[in-house]
Amino acid sequence: MTAARDLLKRGNKPARYSAATLAKHGLTGEIWPRVWREPEWKSTYDVVIIGGGVHGLATAYYLATNHGITNVAVVDKGYLGGGGSGRNTAIVRSNYLTPEGVAFYDRSLTLYNSMAADLNINVMFSERGHMTLAHTDGALRTMHWRAEVNKLQGIDSSVIGPEDVKKNAPSLDISSHPRYPILGALFHPPGGIIRHDAVVWGYARGADHHGVDMHQKTEVLDILVEGGEGPEGKGRGGKVKGVRTSRGDIHAPIVVNCTAGWGSLISNMAGVKLPLTTHPLEAAVTEPVKVFLPTVVVSGSLHVYVSQTDRGELVFGASVDPLNTYSMRGSLAFTEELAGHILELMPGIGKMRLLRQWAGLCDMTPDYSPIMGFTPVEGHFTDVGWGTYGFKAGPVSGETMAECIATQRTPKLIAPFNLERFSTGELVGEKGAAAVGH
Amino acid sequence: MLLVPCPNCGPRNQSDLRLVGESISRPDPNTASREEWGAYLYLRENVADWQTETWYCRAGCRTYFKAERNTATNEFRNPPMPGDKVGSGTYITPSVGQPQGEQS
Ligand SMILES: Cc1cc2nc3c(=O)[nH]c(=O)nc-3n(C[C@H](O)[C@H](O)[C@H](O)COP(=O)(O)OP(=O)(O)OC[C@H]3O[C@@H](n4cnc5c(N)ncnc54)[C@H](O)[C@@H]3O)c2cc1C
Numbered sequence: 293m294t295a296a297r298d299l300l301k302r303g304n305k306p307a308r309y310s311a312a313t314l315a316k317h318g319l320t321g322e323i324w325p326r327v328w329r330e331p332e333w334k335s336t337y338d339v340v341i342i343g344g345g346v347h348g349l350a351t352a353y354y355l356a357t358n359h360g361i362t363n364v365a366v367v368d369k370g371y372l373g374g375g376g377s378g379r380n381t382a383i384v385r386s387n388y389l390t391p392e393g394v395a396f397y398d399r400s401l402t403l404y405n406s407m408a409a410d411l412n413i414n415v416m417f418s419e420r421g422h423m424t425l426a427h428t429d430g431a432l433r434t435m436h437w438r439a440e441v442n443k444l445q446g447i448d449s450s451v452i453g454p455e456d457v458k459k460n461a462p463s464l465d466i467s468s469h470p471r472y473p474i475l476g477a478l479f480h481p482p483g484g485i486i487r488h489d490a491v492v493w494g495y496a497r498g499a500d501h502h503g504v505d506m507h508q509k510t511e512v513l514d515i516l517v518e519g520g521e522g523p524e525g526k527g528r529g530g531k532v533k534g535v536r537t538s539r540g541d542i543h544a545p546i547v548v549n550c551t552a553g554w555g556s557l558i559s560n561m562a563g564v565k566l567p568l569t570t571h572p573l574e575a576a577v578t579e580p581v582k583v584f585l586p587t588v589v590v591s592g593s594l595h596v597y598v599s600q601t602d603r604g605e606l607v608f609g610a611s612v613d614p615l616n617t618y619s620m621r622g623s624l625a626f627t628e629e630l631a632g633h634i635l636e637l638m639p640g641i642g643k644m645r646l647l648r649q650w651a652g653l654c655d656m657t658p659d660y661s662p663i664m665g666f667t668p669v670e671g672h673f674t675d676v677g678w679g680t681y682g683f684k685a686g687p688v689s690g691e692t693m694a695e696c697i698a699t700q701r702t703p704k705l706i707a708p709f710n711l712e713r714f715s716t717g718e719l720v721g722e723k724g725a726a727a728v729g730h
Numbered sequence: 731m732l733l734v735p736c737p738n739c740g741p742r743n744q745s746d747l748r749l750v751g752e753s754i755s756r757p758d759p760n761t762a763s764r765e766e767w768g769a770y771l772y773l774r775e776n777v778a779d780w781q782t783e784t785w786y787c788r789a790g791c792r793t794y795f796k797a798e799r800n801t802a803t804n805e806f807r808n809p810p811m812p813g814d815k816v817g818s819g820t821y822i823t824p825s826v827g828q829p830q831g832e833q834s
Pocket residue numbers: 342343344345346347348367368369370371372373374375376377378379380381382383384510511512513550551552553554558573574575609650651652653654678679680681682683684685730
């Protein structure tokens with residue numbers, strides 16, 4: 293009752309950041325209020341979500357807003373957005389290869405489009421178009437395939453020739469001189485980039501506003517399971533009782549794994565084995581220059597992609613490092629290869645300097661599609677397998693996982709991404725649309 | 731760059747080799763159940779700890795060998811010696827699930 297009254301008083305959305313409040317705080321020197329609470333420790337919740345990235349936070353937010361489930365904790369061993377959600381290159385698109393993938397990611401784009409208003413925070417979504425270059429006949433064939441699958445589902449996506457490529461991104465070399473000349477591209481106008489931190493903060497703020505507790509610096513050490521057929525009563529047939537954390541036990545009938553790169557480690561704690569391998573993905577950013585690159589450009593054959601931020605920096609990425617590891621160290625091999633390939637595409641930027649490089653962990657699945665929904669342990673849900681492409685899926689994953697948890701039924705949109713597909717063989721192969729273009 | 735201890739060539743740059751993946755043994759294809767075969771193809775321990783893994787020395791001696799690496803720190807231990815068998819009685823894992831990065 294009091295919670296409901298509180299909510300009425302506070303309104304249904306967190307406060308807006310307006311020019312008026314900015315002026316007020318600027319003039320009065322008043323300290324800005326904390327954006328979310330540092331909640332007191334509680335040992336019982338209805339739902340515990342492990343992982344405070346965009347997936348965990350969106351799940352908590354939609355549990356509260358769409359289903360009225362607010363006795364929820366999000367626990368993270370570090371800080372909110374410290375995993376892949378704060379390290380990605382923020383590309384958002386829906387031009388995938390399988391009908392299942394296209395429908396799923398398209399729902400996310402819809403949610404991104406209204407996010408700034410829904411969460412009352414400026415997420416700086418820039419719908420600038422997304423271009424995947426083709427340098428070989430094989431690649432061109434895949435582009436046509438993707439374009440047709442996309443069009444059937446009403447997605448704006450088509451194959452364009454080198455002249456149109458040049459119109460979209462004048463700095464690209466479309467001559468026949470490079471080792472891999474540009475033969476065409478898959479063009480997807482609704483794709484773009486977004487401010488990833490703002491998305492994470494928006495969901496965190498929204499979840500907090502609706503009463504969700506977010507415990508940072510709280511590492512999950514074990515998942516408490518009873519009655520399973522594995523060692524210590526874990527595994528198939530077991531039932532979740534809660535989690536053991538670095539700050540104490542939490543009792544909860546539902547525990548959700550939203551830990552992406554660390555997904556296997558968490559899942560193993562419940563006795564559930566996943567088809568994941570953890571690989572680092574590296575990215576780099578240059579010094580800022582005047583805006584000259586209006587779209588996102590991806591080259592699968594050259595293992596590189598690039599976009600220019602509103603501040604003018606070029607953001608580069610590639611495919612994952614070839615080694616499975618939990619180490620997030622950058623490598624010279626990455627920058628060396630990156631520079632060679634990007635100069636082949638854009639010879640004009642040879643004098644630009646790299647400012648920073650970093651890495652994040654990616655939970656790769658065999659078919660480049662996620663693993664979502666129920667597991668063989670009752671009460672243990674999984675939302676992992678986000679590889680190099682999971683940021684854009686944050687909103688739709690939160691929405692569908694919340695529905696799955698609240699209704700105890702798998703929503704249609706995520707049914708193809710079940711864990712059993714790896715024994716039934718019904719894989720959802722997205723490699724052709726997700727290996728390099730994230 | 732990571733130096734990988736090849737039993738025949740000695741320490742070599744990682745780019746000279748290919749990591750096949752964590753070593754697992756293959757069930758008998760004639761008797762394995764669907765679940766067992768699916769598990770063999772796809773399920774992985776993916777530990778953040780010492781892992782026994784299979785490497786292919788593609789630019790050197792072109793042999794497969796096993797090595798022990800800590801996936802949290804990327805250190806190797808007990809470097810394999812020439813003549814070490816590729817896992818006694820077990821098979822090499824296929825490369826299913828290893829991202830190749832080529833967009834085709
Ligand atoms: C360089 C790079 C570029 C990328 N580019 C794109 C892109 O352009 N577009 C796109 O869509 N995707 C991209 N991705 C992928 C995307 O970043 C991820 O798939 C996505 O952020 C995953 O979000 P998440 O919320 O599931 O996990 P994360 O944001 O990784 O959050 C997981 C959280 O779990 C916590 N955790 C782990 N273990 C424990 C434990 N034991 N106890 C408590 N907490 C724990 C971690 O601290 C972490 O905060 C990129 C990734 C990288 C690394």
